[in-house]
Amino acid sequence: MELLKWVFLISSICMFFSTPTLSNSFLTEGLTQIPLNFLNFAKRNDLVDYMIRIRRKIHENPELGYEEFETSQLIRTELDKMGISYKHPFAVTGVVGFIGSGDPPFVALRADMDALAMQEEVEWEHKSKIPGKMHSCGHDAHVAMLLGAAKMLQEHRNDIKGTIVLVFQPAEEGGGGAKKMLDDGALENVEAIFGLHISSNYPLGKIASRPGPILAASGYFEAVISGKGGHAAIPQHTIDPILAASNVVVSLQHLVSREADPLDSQVVTIGKFQGGGAFNVIPDSVTIGGTFRAFSKESFEKLKGRITEVITGQAAVQRCKASVSFGKNFYPVTVNNEDLHEHFQTVVKDVLGAENLKEMQPLMGAEDFSFFAEAIPGYFYFVGMHNETQGKPESGHSPYYTVNEGALPYGAALHASLATRYLLENQPKSISQDKRIHEEL
Ligand SMILES: [Zn+2]
Numbered sequence: 491m492e493l494l495k496w497v498f499l500i501s502s503i504c505m506f507f508s509t510p511t512l513s514n515s516f517l518t519e520g521l522t523q524i525p526l527n528f529l530n531f532a533k534r535n536d537l538v539d540y541m542i543r544i545r546r547k548i549h550e551n552p553e554l555g556y557e558e559f560e561t562s563q564l565i566r567t568e569l570d571k572m573g574i575s576y577k578h579p580f581a582v583t584g585v586v587g588f589i590g591s592g593d594p595p596f597v598a599l600r601a602d603m604d605a606l607a608m609q610e611e612v613e614w615e616h617k618s619k620i621p622g623k624m625h626s627c628g629h630d631a632h633v634a635m636l637l638g639a640a641k642m643l644q645e646h647r648n649d650i651k652g653t654i655v656l657v658f659q660p661a662e663e664g665g666g667g668a669k670k671m672l673d674d675g676a677l678e679n680v681e682a683i684f685g686l687h688i689s690s691n692y693p694l695g696k697i698a699s700r701p702g703p704i705l706a707a708s709g710y711f712e713a714v715i716s717g718k719g720g721h722a723a724i725p726q727h728t729i730d731p732i733l734a735a736s737n738v739v740v741s742l743q744h745l746v747s748r749e750a751d752p753l754d755s756q757v758v759t760i761g762k763f764q765g766g767g768a769f770n771v772i773p774d775s776v777t778i779g780g781t782f783r784a785f786s787k788e789s790f791e792k793l794k795g796r797i798t799e800v801i802t803g804q805a806a807v808q809r810c811k812a813s814v815s816f817g818k819n820f821y822p823v824t825v826n827n828e829d830l831h832e833h834f835q836t837v838v839k840d841v842l843g844a845e846n847l848k849e850m851q852p853l854m855g856a857e858d859f860s861f862f863a864e865a866i867p868g869y870f871y872f873v874g875m876h877n878e879t880q881g882k883p884e885s886g887h888s889p890y891y892t893v894n895e896g897a898l899p900y901g902a903a904l905h906a907s908l909a910t911r912y913l914l915e916n917q918p919k920s921i922s923q924d925k926r927i928h929e930e931l
C-alpha cells in the first residue's frame with residue numbers, strides 16, 4: 491500500500507512537470523507564483539483601464555433584477571471580443587462563459603449584475619443616467635472584475651487544466667437570480683464555485699472571509715391587519731387597526747429577545763408600516779412588512795412560524811383580523827465549504843501575505859450566492875476597498891455609495907488565481923488512476 495502511494499505521488503509530480511509549457515506562460519512556473527503573476531497582470535495599466543471603463547459604463551446605465559438586458563449585452567460583446575464561448579440566456583439575462591479545455595474539472599466564478607431602485611446622490615462624471623436606479627452595492631464592479639479575470643485567463647487558456655465557468659447572474663437584490671440560474675442548469679458539471687463582494691468594511695488590499703456560515707438566511711413578510719374604520723373622536727364605533735398593528739410590532743420584538751437562544755443570532759425588523767391618511771380618521775386596515783434573519787434552517791423555520799402566530803394572535807387580541815404572506819425568495823444561509831476555505835487561505839497568503847487575510851465574524855446580511863453554495867461546494871469572500879485617507883466610507887445601498895476602483899485588480903486576480911489553482915490541484919482522479927496503473931505496468 492505504501493509503495494502504491496509513492497508510485498502515485500511520483501507519477502503525479504512527473505505529470506505536473508512534464509506539462510507542455512508556453513514560452514510566455516506563467517501558469518507553469520509553480521503553484522505559489524500563479525496568484526502573484528495574476529496580481530501583477532491585473533495591475534497592468536491596460537487591464538486596470540479596461541476594468542474601470544467597463545465598471546463606469548455599467549454604472550451609468552444601472553438595470554434592476556431580470557432587466558439587465560444592456561449589461562448582459564455588454565458582457566456578451568466583451569466575451570465575443572476575447573473569443574470566449576458562452577451560453578445565453580439563463581434566468582432571462584444571465585450569461586455563462588467557458589475558458590479552458592472544455593473538459594473536467596469545471597470550476598465556476600460568479601458575478602452579479604443588478605442595480606437598486608434608488609436615486610444616486612453622488613455628483614461625478616459617471617453618475618447614473620437612469621433616474622431612480624443606481625449601482626449602490628458594487629455589482630458594476632463585480633462584473634468588471636470578472637471580465638478582467640476572463641481577459642487574463644483567456645490569454646493563458648492553453649495552460650488551464652480543465653474549464654473555468656464564468657457565471658454572470660441577474661437579480662441578486664431580492665430576486666433570487668442565483669436560484670433561477672441553477673434551475674436553468676448554469677452549474678451543470680461544475681464541482682466548486684467562488685464568489686466575492688467588494689466591501690468598504692475592510693481596507694484596500696485586505697481580504698476577509700471565514701469557513702462555515704458567513705451570511706444569514708433571509709426572508710421577508712407582509713401582513714394586512716384589518717379592523718373597522720371610522721371617526722377618530724368616536725373610537726368605540728371602530729376597531730382600530732393602528733393600535734393592533736402597533737401591538738403586533740412590539741410583540742414581534744419578543745421573538746428574538748425572549749424566544750431565541752441569545753447565542754444563536756437572529757433578527758426580526760419591521761421596515762414598513764402603512765395605514766391611514768388623515769389625523770382624524772381611524773383607517774380600515776394597516777399594512778406592515780419586514781425581514782427576518784437566522785443562521786440555521788431550524789431557527790429560520792421557527793421564526794417564520796412564530797411570525798404568523800404572533801401577528802394573527804396579537805391582532806385578534808385587538809379584535810382585528812390579519813393575513814400574513816411571505817416573499818417567494820427566501821435566501822438560505824451562505825455556508826463556506828471547509829476544504830475551499832483551506833484553498834482560499836493558501837491562495838490569498840501566496841499573493842498578499844497572511845497579514846492581509848482577515849477571518850471575519852458572520853454577518854446578518856444575506857446573499858443569493860447561498861443557493862449556489864447549497865447545491866455544490868461554494869466559497870464567498872470580501873475584497874476590501876476602504877481608503878483610510880478618505881474618511882468614513884458610505885456603506886452599500888446608500889445613495890452616496892462609491893466604489894474605490896483600486897480594488898478591481900484584487901478581485902480580478904483572486905478570481906483568476908482561485909480558479910486556476912483549484913483546477914491544477916483537483917485533477918480528475920480517474921486520469922491519475924489510469925496513469926498510476928500504466929506506470930505500475
Ligand atoms: Zn446589495
Ligand SMILES: [Zn+2]
Nearest residue numbers: 627628629687
Ligand atoms: Zn451586493
